Each structure stands twice: as C-alpha cells, then as structure tokens.
Amino acid sequence: MTESERKIRVLVAKPGLDGHDRGAKVVARALRDAGFEVIYTGLRQTPEQVAEAALQEDVDVIGLSILSGAHMRLFPEIMKLLKEKGIDDVLVIAGGIIPEEDIKPLKKMGIKAIFGPGTPTTEIVEYIRKKIR
Amino acid sequence: MTIDTNQLVKELLKGNRRAAARLMTLAESMSPEAHAAIKQLYPHTGSAHIIGVTGPPGSGKSTLVDKIIKEYRDQGKTVGVVAVDPSSPFTGGALLGDRIRMSRFSTDPGVFIRSMGSRGSLGGLAWATYDIVHILDALGKDIIIVETVGAGQAEVNIIQIAETIVLLSIPGLGDDIQTIKAGVMEIGDIFAINKADLDGADRRYAELEMALGLDRTSDGWEHPIIKVIATTGEGVEELVKAIQQHHEYLVTSGKIKQNQERRFCAQLETIVEHSFMRKLFVDPEERKLFQKLVQEVCERKTDPYTAAERLILQLIQPQDT
Amino acid sequence: MVTKEKMDISQQKRDWENNTLKKTLDKSPERRERFITTSSRPIARLYTPTDIANLDYDRDLSFPGQYPYTRGVYPTMYRGRLWTMRMFAGFGTAEQTNERYRYLLEQGQTGLSVAFHLPTIQGLDSDDPMATGEIGVCGVAIDSLADMEILFSGIPLDKVTTSMTINAPAAILLCLYIAAAEKQGVSSTQIGGTIQNDILKEYQAQKTWIFPPDPSMRIITNILEFCTKKVPRWNTISISGYHIREAGSTAVQELAFTLANGLTYVQAGVDAGLAVDDFAPRLSFFFDSHLDLFEEIAKFRAARRIWAREIRERFNAEKRGSYLLRFHTQTAGVSLTAQQPENNIIRTTLQALAAVLGGTQSLHTNSMDEAWALPTEKAATIALRTQQILAHESGVANTIDPLGGAYFVEALTDEMEEEVYKYFDRIEKLGGVVEAIKKGFFQREISDSAFRYQRETEEKERIIVGVNEYLTDDRLEIPVLKIDPEVEKTQLARLQRTRKSRNNNKVEQLLNRLQKAAEGTENLLPHILAAVREYATVGEVCNALRDVYGEYQEPIIF
C-alpha cells in the first residue's frame, strides 16, 4: 500500500453538554489542513455515541474536547466502551479544561496525551504524526 | 503489519462491525488485501437494495438520509450508509460531518454509518465505494444508502453504484434549469424537492415537471417528484414508498437486469482501467518504463503509438526492461 | 467636506512623510510591516485631523445623555454614579446557592444572579441520561418549582432583583420565578430582574439552543408581549456580544452581529403588534472587553450611536429610554492564559479600563484563574479591587468620555460603524439574521476569525506574553472542582419525589394544552406558567415543545 493512500483518520468528538466548540473546530481545521481525514461528531455526544462512531469509522485517533467539567464521569465511560468494543488500540487524546489532579488518572486509564488551553495546533499535529506513522 | 483477511472476512460474515470497519479502511487505501477479501465475501452479497442520494452541497442530503433510515428501521430493516464528502485537493485532508445529522442512529446496532473523503486519486473513490458497499452488503444490511455531493460533476458516479437514485434539489437555487437541461435529470429515478418549507418549492416542482417533459414515463417508470422537508420528516414516508416501488418496478419489469449490467459494466471498467493506471503511476518499475518511453517520444526515437503498445504489453506480460 | 485648513494639514502630513519620517525610516525601519489589533485590523502609523475631516460634532457626538449618545447615555456618567461592580457566581444545589444568596443579601447586596447547570440550560431534567456528570457542576440544578422554592426561600422577591443567565428555556425559568414569587404572595407586577433570553447568539456562537430559530423567535416575542403586560419591571433580553466574541469573532463582528440581533428582536416585537416604546427600554446589552484598548473603546462608542440611530430612524421610537444602549461588560475570558497566570490581572485591568473609558453601566472583571475554575477568594478579591482602583485612584471616572475627539479613537469609531453597516447589508441580502443563521453565515465568519487568530498567534504575528514569547515554566495548576456526589443524589431524589407527589393527570393535561397552544398562535407563557405551577419539570415542558417544534440542527461549519 502506498504512503499517499494511507490516510490518518481522526474522530473529533465533543462529549458533555456545553456548546463550546471553538477549540474542537480550530483543531479539526488544523488537522484537515495537515492532510488528515477528520470525522466530526457534532456537539453533545454520549460516550456510547463516541465509541461507536470510532468503531464504525475505524479511526486511528480519537480527540476528545470537553469544557463542561464532566470529564471524570464521561472519559472513563468512553475508555471502558472502547475496550469492550475491542478498539482500545486507538490513540485517544484530549483537550479542554482539565485540572492537573485529573491528568494522572486519565492517563492511567489510557488517554495518551492531554493538551491544555493555548496548545499550538502544530504541536497536536506533530504528536499525532509521530504516534501514528 | 500483516493482516489476516481470512479472519476479517469470517468475522464480518458473522456480523462483526469492527471487522467490517477494518475491511473498509483497507478498501479505501486500495490495498491488495481488501481486493482479496472482496473476492471472498462477494458470494455473500447481492441482497441489499442500494439507494443513491445525491444533490448540491447543503441541500439536506444527510438530514434526509437520517429520516430515510428512520423509515426503514421502523419497518425492521437494517441500514448501511456510505457518506462521501470532498477532500481538499491541496492537502488531501477532509472534514467529514455527515454523521452529525444521523447521530441518533450511531448506537443502533442495525445501522452502520461510514464517512469517506473523496481523496481523488486515480479513480480510487469510485472503486473504494463499490467495495464498501459490498462490505455493507455482506455484513447483511438490507438497505444501503450512498450519499454523494452533486450529480455528474462528482468523481463518484452514483449511477455506477446505486440501483435507485434519489436526486435532491431545493427551491430557489439558480443552478438548476441549466443542470436539468444538461441531462443530469436522466440519472434520477426519483426527484425529491427538499426544504419544501421554503418559498419556491411549488415553482421548483413545476420547473422539474417541465424539464422532465412528456417522456417522463417512457420507460414504464413514472419518475415521481416528491416534496419533502427533511428537517421535520414531512414527505419522507411517501419518498420511501416511492423508493420501494422503484425497486419493485425494477424486479417485476425485469429492468433490474439492465440496471445491473449498467452498474457492473461500469465497475468492471473502473477496476480494469484503474488497475492499469495504478500500475503505471504507482508501481515504481512501471513508472520508470513510462518515463523512459516519454523521453523516447520526446527525442523522436519512437512514436506515441509504439510507446503505448509497449506499455500495454509490459503491463500484460511483464518483462525486464 | 474638506476645508481649506484641513487640506493644509494633509499637505503638511505629506511633507512630514517625505522629509522627517522618510529619513528615519531609511535609517531604521519599523518593528513590523503591519501593525494589527487583536481583531487583525490594520492600524495606521499616525492619525491626524484629516482622518476625522467628516466628523460633525453635533450629528456624530453631541453631548452625554443626548442623541446619538456617542459620549455616554447619561448626562453625568460616573461623576453621578459609578458603574455597578457586578460579580457573577453560583454553583451546587438549590440549598447551597440559597445559603450563599442570603449571605450576600446580608452584606448589603440587592441583586442576585443565577447560573444554571448545563442540563437546565439545555432543557433536560437531572435524570436524563445526557445529564450524567453535569448535575450541579456549572451552576445550580433547577428541575421544577420545588427547586425554585428552595433557591429563593427566605428571600423576598419583591425586594431583590434577580438576573438569570438562561436562554433557550428562558420562558420556563421566568415562569418558575413568577410561580415562586406567587408562593410568597408576591405578584408578577412586583418582581424585577433580567433573563438573558438571547437565542440568536446561541445559534451563532454559544450553541446551547433547543428549538429551531423560527419557533424560538416566536417564544421570545411571547415573552416580550407577556412581560410588557404582566411583568413590567422585567428586563426581557440581554443582547449579548460576549459569547460571539469569546467564540472567536473580531470586535467589529461582535458589534455588528449583536446589534443586528437586537434589531431583529425589536422588529419581531413590532411585527407582533407591540409599540416599540413599550418594550425597547427593557432591552439591554452585554459586551466583551478584549485587549486592544482603543478598538474596544471605539466599539462601545459606535454601539451607542448606531443603536440610537436605528431605533429612532428605523422604528420611529419616541421615548428617550428606547434609544439608550445600556450595557454590561465582562472582561475577555478567552484572553486569560494558563501560563504565568498573574499576568491575567494586568490583562483584566486593561480590559476593564477599556470598558470604563467606553462608558459601561456595569462590569464583571475576571479573576486571573476564572477561565478554568471557580475563582479562589484571593483572585476574586483582586478582580474586584481592580475595578475599585480604576474608579477611585486612576482618575478615569472624573470626566466623561475622556477620549472623545482623539483623532485615532474618533477615526476608529467611524471606521467600525462603517463596517457594521457593511455587515448589516450582507445580513439583509441573506434575508435577515434568522435566515443568515440557517445558512451558517455568522458561524462561518466567527470560525474563520477564530482560525485566523490561532494562525497569527502560532506564526507570532501577534505576541502573547508567556504563551508564544517570554516563556517560563510557570503555569496555572488548574484546580479540581470538587462537586460533592451528594449534590446529584439530593437532586435526583427531589425530582423523583416531585414527580410522585404532584397531580400527574393535571400536569399531563396542562402539557397537552401547552402543545395545542404551540401548534397555534396563542401566547405560550400563560400555559407554561400554568404547567410549572403544578410542578411540571423544565424537561417535560421542553419535551412538550420539542414534540411540536423539533430540535435545531445547525449547519455544519468549521
């Protein structure tokens, strides 16, 4: 299979009830411009919806964006569902407002990287490239 | 990475969605494994009704597909969806957002939705789309809906894939009468006027009626025009009825045979043509020969016809160059 | 008109450019080729009288408290009364928030403000699966009158005013407030307060909508009509640019879209048969104050002038109160950085200064950690002190509109006004605000600006101290917001009790009546009020309306 046809597919998902999609959309656009295929789920997705979309779209990466403060309830649920569906080999990364204290437990449950507010999009692109190739 | 395609096919045939998704990825990257897999699962295909939904950007295709899924699910049928969005010609990246409209079905085990970027390399799109449709078919979906942008101008020619084509238009677009006259009409089996809640739906109806003209029923199928409001679901029941009637018509009139010929002829052509082209442009050895021949033509050492003959021969019976 | 004298100045400017300036530029070029504001607006090297040659003092500026109110809505401004220093708070259960309110009232505060948790904002009950993890997190959980009674228990609703940050279900929360007041024996004509109730900016930026735009506009018109008759002291809409700006728009987009939204509400009221002077005085505004000092000041000044003119000329309003654009300001949450967080105090100070120089009526200054967590007490105090220092020490409150007449500020005010009218034209061409929303116009404009801002920052075309220059390892440790798991339990238990103890037949009947009304053209508020009095929940009322109106699907714009 040739390199040009190997496309990195990323699911950008917004769990939680808030409507703050500025960050998710800026990142989605930057990833598209980096040549990735970005599947955007839309606002207010349940963990089950996120996991199932990741399965059907067979993505390489899931990017979770959350600002509502419900991450410690929703992220573990998503990780559990990914495992149940046998897709815990996807690279899961997260962004948004995530307190320091929560970062360790989130990493332990398999979220590989957490990008805080103000992260340049290029950093996220490079991280994904490095991990997926 | 070694991929056990036999295993994937086996799992797929058991209804494993994960295996289906994996195979689709392989199909999209035109991998030989995928083509081997399709050979294996092909005997298990052929029972789905394949519906194309096509229309201008933003005309409400995804919203309508969501409502069509609902109708079929209410009838107890399972549904697969392939939604194609354009990729950027510059970066190859794409933002695929069709799922958003169908997200209420994302957790329904009877529905499988797959988004595709048009990628736009060497006819790969049409080819990969056939394969993904085959995979959904083998997965046991009763209905397969293919959403594509535009009609005619898109790289994936929907008439090569779908048995029944729903051509969407909306009120008040200036584009149309021209497109209609340009013969795009010929591809639609059913004409849906979406956004019928907006002004101008009646006018659009009249325009379509006119454009379709007298020979609208000449092939024995009436080419219905149906007004729908995808956002509320109004008219969708009637639309789905028409889709089903079209299928019945194909079967009872025997037109299904012509329909299949049309599609498989195109598919075969695509596969053959692009297999050649891909060899020529992707395989480094063949590419070298190709470039060498170009040079020879430039230097007038040979003529384009002889060069082409040598290339074709090489592709059929590879020899060391 | 260019007068002789002013032509001389432009000649003199050319001379200066060719002689004095050129010499310097030849020796040492400027720091950048292009100087831009936070909103990517190019700024000239120098502004002179030629830039305001068309300014007509009487027509464009006039005096404070006089049409077109460019220099301020009141004749004495802060010499008479300082702006209101309003800080917004509230988390937890109804009981916890009630306790906090009582404390604040004891301290002499007279206005309350309510932040609701996200399920209420989305019209969902706490037991909805989508509410998982969100109960009481971003605000107080209100499902029914039972919660509202607790929230205001012991607080005389005829004596305080309450500001509720609520949009899509604003009609329901207003009715709940009325019903809670009734329980205290206070009638709807006695209560006072504000609901944000600005649904248009939800579709454009904040994204917490429920119904599609057309039925939403109908509900808002119902609110305008109902309040004019039954709740005369209520501020019906707080037309908000804040969220548009925070979503990434430029200053001019914030201004243009907010004013266009405001004019759309006024038109809707007029179309429903209301007299503009009966409801326009009850509309107020809510703007962001970002970092670019002069651009922000010009924005506020232009806002007043455009609003007064449009209300007078387009709607033929006659009451002075209708012309006044009164506004609340919050400093820009998006401008706060997690890196070197103390710098945020200085950012907030500059933004507060812009708001005051721009003539705001009330101001919320962000705490340095506010974008990430419930502010610490120390941070919140510093934020309040910032306002007090501006008010009492800086001297900026001593005179009215101190920058009036400055070449740069007047030129910028004019320029922004002109650009606003260009946006008005584009919106008009798309069929008005609601149609433009359906076509994704605002969303695309905002998203493009947000993306450009990000790119300019990553390419260092703009420097953000501590973020892309002058870096250190100093970062704000975002603290964990600890929400007691009891909050969720208490809330779910109360909701269950309410559903059991009320008259369910009656609730069902009233919800059916509401649906009938929604299908027709009656005012919905009496029906909502009747239902919530019987303890119909926020989610149930919304679901009744969802059945009729459906949920909004936004156009997909990146």
Ligand SMILES: Nc1nc2c(ncn2[C@@H]2O[C@H](COP(=O)(O)OP(=O)(O)OP(=O)(O)O)[C@@H](O)[C@H]2O)c(=O)[nH]1
């Ligand atoms: N008024 C009205 N709007 C509709 C209707 N159907 C869809 N829309 C709106 O049209 C916009 C586009 O809808 P989509 O379903 O995403 O359209 P699409 O054709 O799939 O778009 P692309 O895949 O991007 O080409 C959305 O904002 C829908 O809400 C309808 O019947 N009436």
Ligand SMILES: [Mg+2]
């Ligand atoms: Mg679509």
